[in-house]
Every structure is written in structure tokens, then in C-alpha cells.
Amino acid sequence: MAQDVKITIIDREGHRHEVDAPTDMNMNVMELVRAYELAPEGTIGICGGMAMCASCQCYVLNDVVLPEKTDDEEAMLSEAFHVKPNSRLGCQLAITEELDGLEIELAPES
Amino acid sequence: MIKTDILIIGAGPTGLFAVFEAGLLKLKCHIIDALPQPGGQLAELYPKKPIFDIPGFPEVLAGDLVDNLMEQIKQFQPGFTLNERAETIDKLDDGTFIVTTDKGTEHHANAVAIAGGLGSFEPRKPEIDGIASFEEKGVEYFVKNPERFRNKRIVIAGGGDSALDWSIFLTNVASEVTLIHRRNEFRGALDSVEKVQELKNLGKLSLITPAEVTALHGTDHLEAISIDHNGENRILETDYLIPLFGLSPKLGPIANWGLEIEKNAIKVNNALDYQTNIPGIYAIGDVNTYPGKLKLILCGFHEATLMCQSVYQRMNPGKKYVLKYTTVSGVDGFDGTRKEAEKAVVKAID
Numbered sequence: 001m002a003q004d005v006k007i008t009i010i011d012r013e014g015h016r017h018e019v020d021a022p023t024d025m026n027m028n029v030m031e032l033v034r035a036y037e038l039a040p041e042g043t044i045g046i047c048g049g050m051a052m053c054a055s056c057q058c059y060v061l062n063d064v065v066l067p068e069k070t071d072d073e074e075a076m077l078s079e080a081f082h083v084k085p086n087s088r089l090g091c092q093l094a095i096t097e098e099l100d101g102l103e104i105e106l107a108p109e110s
Numbered sequence: 111m112i113k114t115d116i117l118i119i120g121a122g123p124t125g126l127f128a129v130f131e132a133g134l135l136k137l138k139c140h141i142i143d144a145l146p147q148p149g150g151q152l153a154e155l156y157p158k159k160p161i162f163d164i165p166g167f168p169e170v171l172a173g174d175l176v177d178n179l180m181e182q183i184k185q186f187q188p189g190f191t192l193n194e195r196a197e198t199i200d201k202l203d204d205g206t207f208i209v210t211t212d213k214g215t216e217h218h219a220n221a222v223a224i225a226g227g228l229g230s231f232e233p234r235k236p237e238i239d240g241i242a243s244f245e246e247k248g249v250e251y252f253v254k255n256p257e258r259f260r261n262k263r264i265v266i267a268g269g270g271d272s273a274l275d276w277s278i279f280l281t282n283v284a285s286e287v288t289l290i291h292r293r294n295e296f297r298g299a300l301d302s303v304e305k306v307q308e309l310k311n312l313g314k315l316s317l318i319t320p321a322e323v324t325a326l327h328g329t330d331h332l333e334a335i336s337i338d339h340n341g342e343n344r345i346l347e348t349d350y351l352i353p354l355f356g357l358s359p360k361l362g363p364i365a366n367w368g369l370e371i372e373k374n375a376i377k378v379n380n381a382l383d384y385q386t387n388i389p390g391i392y393a394i395g396d397v398n399t400y401p402g403k404l405k406l407i408l409c410g411f412h413e414a415t416l417m418c419q420s421v422y423q424r425m426n427p428g429k430k431y432v433l434k435y436t437t438v439s440g441v442d443g444f445d446g447t448r449k450e451a452e453k454a455v456v457k458a459i460d
Contacts, residue, residue, distance in 0.1 A: 042374030075297035
């Protein structure tokens with residue numbers, strides 16, 4: 001069985017959660033947040049993970065190497081609110097072994 | 111007053127399919143939707159994306175699924191109140207309902223099926239100080255009536271299809287059109303991007319990128335905006351600012367209808383008929399929740415079917431009915447048309 005990795009998520013209330021994330025279920029960081037119910041349903045992953053709504057925007061807090069942004073993600077972030085240089089869309093971050101130790105903070109709801 | 115058997119709130123796939131199942135039971139449906147076209151998320155967010163988990167369709171584009179559903183329910187002549195949001199509900203003494211929209215359209219129905227998905231789509235509003243005080247006074251989040259902008263100066267902010275499309279359209283209406291976007295690249299249909307380029311080259315449209323609106327100015331009405339253009343602060347005189355940053359779904363007024371809400375969804379009795387805590391009001395599709403709920407179109411179809419059977423019994427208490435198969439019974443439309451299987455041909459072999 002594939003190893004789980006540890007990912008730390010700071011929710012919108014500022015609470016910190018270190019969670020186990022499966023690498024073998026084709027999941028992404030947005031889905032991980034939903035699986036652990038760290039943001040209310042209906043406030044995250046609204047478009048289902050197509051980089052079309054930015055409801056899963058998060059700030060990357062450490063220097064874990066992440067996949068490059070696709071054009072879709074760049075375009076969505078250019079229209080989103082509360083965007084910072086370390087903003088990413090959780091739905092575009094596939095959970096792989098490389099993500100072990102990643103720390104993110106959920107951006108405010110907008 | 112519009113009268114119907116089942117008033118469906120939400121014209122997404124679940125709401126549309128409910129019309130078909132209701133029609134088989136001779137129940138009439140009317141649908142309210144806040145968007146100007148049917149299809150819900152499928153039409154608004156991802157019409158060109160393929161869906162792979164509709165039974166019997168190895169692959170279908172979301173927009174095509176909506177077209178197919180519209181074709182499937184055509185026989186049952188559903189009514190539509192589009193571009194209006196269901197605002198209030200009143201239960202009458204006889205157990206029927208009156209639902210009124212934000213524009214005052216009244217609907218009288220025996221039962222109400224909320225198929226509102228994630229909620230009604232509302233514009234995402236940029237966080238600019240004091241923007242709320244300029245709403246309806248120079249800040250518009252929709253282009254509902256383009257004539258309002260005739261011979262006016264307008265600024266459109268955004269980088270998606272609606273920002274591009276309205277910029278193109280309004281060059282023929284407004285006296286000045288300026289399009290502002292946070293970066294140089296636009297994500298929109300290629301021909302729209304090319305058209306904007308062409309209009310810019312012709313001097314019919316000003317393009318300011320990368321730029322962001324930072325402040326609004328005016329006394330009774332918007333007069334000017336401040337923008338940050340590549341780090342430089344500029345003031346731009348304008349009559350209107352139209353921020354087009356997409357839509358975000360909100361449960362909206364339905365949240366105040368006295369329904370039990372859990373996790374931003376409406377609790378229903380999934381063991382029986384997807385009825386809410388208020389008898390006669392049902393919730394089907396993504397908008398409802400129950401133990402084990404999955405937000406899938408195919409689950410919405412199932413829920414819609416059971417809801418219709420329940421409404422039939424509610425409207426015809428004690429009347430006997432057994433489930434019929436369309437293969438056997440065919441489909442009799444309210445428009446007088448009939449679909450049925452071809453009759454078997456019996457012929458002897460010499």
C-alpha cells in the first residue's frame with residue numbers, strides 16, 4: 001500500500017491541523033480539506049476542482065516543491081480575491097509523496 | 111399568478127429531469143432559476159467539459175446533457191421563470207404554497223421541490239472600500255440592460271469570457287469602453303480575445319493591463335476610479351464600473367424558509383421521499399443532505415423520481431397507482447404527442 005503523507009492545514013479560523021493524506025487515491029489538497037471537513041461544505045471546491053472558482057485558494061507556507069501552475073490556475077488566480085505571491089489553488093495540487101510536510105493556510109472565503 | 115402542480119426551484123439537471131418523472135404521473139411542473147438560461151452549473155460553469163458518469167453515456171458534454179434533458183422534457187411543456195430568484199414562500203391553509211421571486215412573480219403550487227444545487231449564482235464582488243455605497247449608482251455587477259450604458263463611459267474589470275464579451279458588445283453602445291485586468295493574459299474564447307485585440311487596434315476600446323481598481327470616487331454617483339497600473343496610481347474618469355469576476359453560489363433566501371439546514375444543505379428524509387421538515391417542500395440533488403449523501407447528477411435523478419411519486423400521493427391520497435415502464439406504456443406528452451415502442455409484427459412463415 002502506498003504511504004500516506006503528512007500535510008498541515010490552517011483552517012479559516014486559524015486552527016492548525018496535521019492530517020494524513022493518501023497518495024494513492026488520486027486526491028488533491030482541496031479534496032483533502034473536504035475529506036477532513038476543515039471548511040464547511042459549499043464554501044470550498046464549488047466548481048468540483050476544475051480551477052474555475054478559486055474557493056479552494058490557499059497560501060503555501062513552506063518551501064515544499066510543488067507542481068508548476070497551469071494556465072488555468074494562473075488565469076483563475078488572476079481573477080480571484082485575497083491573492084498573494086504564495087497563493088495556489090488546492091484543487092490543482094495533487095497529493096503525491098513530494099508533498100510530504102507541506103503546510104498551507106486556507107484563504108478567506110469570498 | 112402562475113399555477114402548477116410541482117414548483118421546481120433550480121433548472122439544473124436534477125430539476126429538469128424531475129419534469130419528466132412528474133410528467134409520467136401527469137403532474138405539471140414550473141421551474142424558477144436565477145440564471146437567464148436552464149442548465150444550472152452545467153450551462154453556467156462548464157458547458158464544454160465532458161461528464162463521464164452519466165449511466166449510458168460513456169462521455170457527454172455538460173452543455174449537451176442539458177440540451178438532451180430539455181429535449182426529453184419538452185413533451186411535458188414545463189413553464190420557466192428565468193433570471194429571477196425565489197425569495198419567499200407562504201404555506202396556505204390548504205397545504206399549498208405561494209412562492210414569490212425577487213421580481214415579484216408569484217407561483218402557486220401544490221408542492222415545492224428545491225433543486226437549487228449549491229444555491230443561486232450571485233456575482234463575486236471585489237473588495238474595494240465603499241463599493242457597496244456605489245451599487246446601483248455606477249457600479250453594476252450584471253449587464254442586465256445594455257441601453258443603460260448608451261453614450262456613457264464604462265470601465266469593465268475582469269479577465270474571463272463575460273468581461274471580454276461585454277467589452278466587445280458595449281463598444282457599440284457606450285461612448286468609451288475601458289477593459290482592466292490584473293494581468294496581460296485573458297482566459298476566454300480565442301475569438302473573443304482576438305476581437306478585443308482588433309477593437310483595441312482600431313481605438314474603439316482601451317485596454318489597461320496589468321491593473322487593478324483600488325478606489326472609487328464620486329458624490330451621488332460614480333465619477334472616477336483609482337487604478338493601480340503596474341505599480342503606478344492613476345485616476346480614470348468614468349460613469350460606470352462593471353466588475354465581472356464570475357459568480358459564486360449562495361443558498362440565499364431559501365436559508366430563511368424555516369428548513370432544517372446542515373452543512374449548507376437542506377436536511378431531507380432519504381428513507382422515504384426527500385421531503386424536508388416542512389411537509390410539501392422537498393429538496394433534491396446537490397442542495398440536500400442525508401447520511402451517505404453523494405453530490406452526483408445520477409443521485410439527483412433518483413431523488414427527483416422518488417420525490418414525484420410522493421407528490422402524486424400527496425395530491426391523490428388513497429388513489430391507486432403502480433409504477434409503469436416507459437417501454438411498455440410509452441410517454442404521453444401534455445402537448446398531445448405520444449412516444450411508444452413499435453408494435454410487434456406477427457407474420458407467418460410459409
